[in-house]
Amino acid sequence: MDEAERTRRAQAGRRAAEELAARGVSAVAVTWVDTSGVTRVKAVPSSRLEHAAAWGVGMSPAFDFCMVDDSILKGRFAAGPVGDLRMHPDADRLAVLAALPGWAWAPADRYGLDGERHPHDGRGLARRAVERLAADGYGVRASFEIEWALSAGHGDEFVPACSGPAYGMTRLMEQADYLRDVLDAVTASGVAVDQIHPEYASGQYEISVAASDPVAAADTVVLVRETIRAVSHRHGLRATFAPMVLADGVGNGAHVHISLWRDGLNLMAGGDGRYGLTQPGESFAAGVLSRLPALLAIGAPSAASYLRLIPFHWAGAFACWGWENREAALRLVTGAAGDGARAANFEIKSFDGAANPYLVMAGVLAAGHAGLGEKAVLPEPVDVNPAKLGPEHGIAALPSSLEEAVRALESDDALEEALGEAMVRTICLVRRGEAALFDGAGEEEVVARTRWIH
Structure with missing residues (x-):
């Protein structure tokens, strides 16, 4: 400095x-x-x-x-x-x-x-990734969906604080005062909220915030989560953003929405490619998709992450993309007719609430930047649940364990060059350490030991 x-x-x-x-x-x-x-x-x-x-x-x-x-x-x-x-x-x-x-x-x-x-400063690495893209004339808009589960239980016991159906108005009614206080506190802290609503899993809610530059998006995740945690505590409740809260549940995702821009134009729309993609927009997305196995070591960093990352849970367990396909790891969101120039983006569904959001941004931007340099091309889009397709379709499942993800990260030269050897080796060291920490533990034990960490 x-x-x-x-x-x-x-x-x-x-x-x-x-x-x-x-x-x-x-x-x-x-x-x-x-x-x-x-x-x-x-x-x-x-x-x-x-x-x-x-x-x-x-x-x-x-x-x-x-x-x-x-x-x-x-x-x-x-x-x-x-x-x-x-x-x-x-x-x-x-x-x-x-x-x-x-x-x-x-x-x-x-x-x-x-x-x-x-060299281990994730915020600095995210900023450097933004600068590298800017040097080539590109900007990025990003946001995280923030899911959390709310407990009314005592101690470390998880007791859902609402009992209504998924996305049901009953869940909103049951915690209306609490949700209003969350919304008011987040807004008063300077965050632009797009929506807040009940989610699918037991006791689960979600808040979505406006897109911003990638470093600010990661900052906002930290600010919003700690605000939710504080409001929950004041209401006598307990919030968790952990990947899994109940071993037989669907867990908390931290989906990333990201779009590539140049000269004020959204490159995820208005092009001649499939669904209106431009060539740079497609190459950026293709770089991310091809490196998702390695990126899981950053975005799905917990032993519990791989209990969530399974088919039929809308968690993005397969390395494929598709238009509005919620089972694909990369979901293209084009927005309503006439709004694509503003709203079009890719949603990365495989990441969860245990991830360091700054490292997520640094890794995703590095992968997209590599895709731009490679002029990478996306494979054919998938318009069905990929879990129902046979091996002849060539759609691979994403890693099913921390060790698989770590090996993928270790072999990715582009990510190591962007993040630095010290950061990549440290990520791998910590991931392997945590894999060993939970070696031999059953699903219930893994979930119980990680439920209140994040």
């Missing part, structure tokens, strides 16, 4: 601190998301925000090697107990937390003591 950037951050921190003081906000939660998808935090008094923005807050780099049980792995790029990082709150992205009176939130950019960006 050069002196000019440090000065800019200090000035932004000073302005934000003055605004927080005027609003009676005492403290700022500074968060980052680790390799296992756990959101971790340090907090500073609002009066210290200027200093923290410029000089950072100390944090051990060992947390990049934490598993979901908080044990710390040893590896080639692990620092162990030695060393320090500086977490710089991004005051430009600061939000007052309506669900936690007196608190604000800011995502952290992580740097080493030498002022260089930390």
Whole structure:
């Protein structure tokens, strides 16, 4: 970080601190998301925000090697107990937390003591992926669907907080005050909400937010999830974004919607290709589709992820694409007639709520960028449930375990080049560590041990 950037951050921190003081906000939660998808935090008094923005807050780099049980792995790029990082709150992205009176939130950019960006900083990697696309004239709009299950149980027991049918008005009525408070708190924190509704699984709801640039989209996932968690707690309820909540359920997805843009035009619409795709839009999507097995090591990072990623659950268990096909891993959404230029996008259905959203954005953008360079072409679209097609159709199932996904990531040169060797090797180390952690555990045990981690 050069002196000019440090000065800019200090000035932004000073302005934000003055605004927080005027609003009676005492403290700022500074968060980052680790390799296992756990959101971790340090907090500073609002009066210290200027200093923290410029000089950072100390944090051990060992947390990049934490598993979901908080044990710390040893590896080639692990620092162990030695060393320090500086977490710089991004005051430009600061939000007052309506669900936690007196608190604000800011995502952290992580740097080493030498002022260089930390190689495991997912937010920085996502920003670098955006910059690489911009250098070629492209922009991206992205958003995450945020699903969560709500429990009225005691302790770690999961008792659905609503009992009505999937998508039923009964579920909304049962938790109308709660859902209104979620909506009000998220909106008051500066997030543009598109919709909120009951979902399919037991006790499950979903909120969808407006598309934005990829780094902001990842920031928004963290902000919205922690707001939901706080509102749930105040209502005497407990929220979980875990991939699986009940072993015989369908789990929580974290579907990514993404579109490629150039010169103000959405390249997922208005072209001569299938369903109106342009050639760059198709190549970007083809790059993502071809690398989905490797991307699962990032977007489906839990042992529980592979209990969710099965056919007939609309989880995208097959490496194929299709127009509005909810069983395909890549679903093309064209929008209503006349709205495609604004709304057309690809939805990646295979990812879940255990994923680090910054690493997801970095990986997906890197895959799409590689597809652009390769002028990749999508295979034939699938217009039926791919699980019903025989092997002669050549549609492969996505990895069914962490180990399969890790091997795919290890062999993908484009992703390693984009994310860096240190990040890729660390992801693989943590994934294999967690696979070993749950080795021999039955489905019920896996779900019980991961239910409240995310």
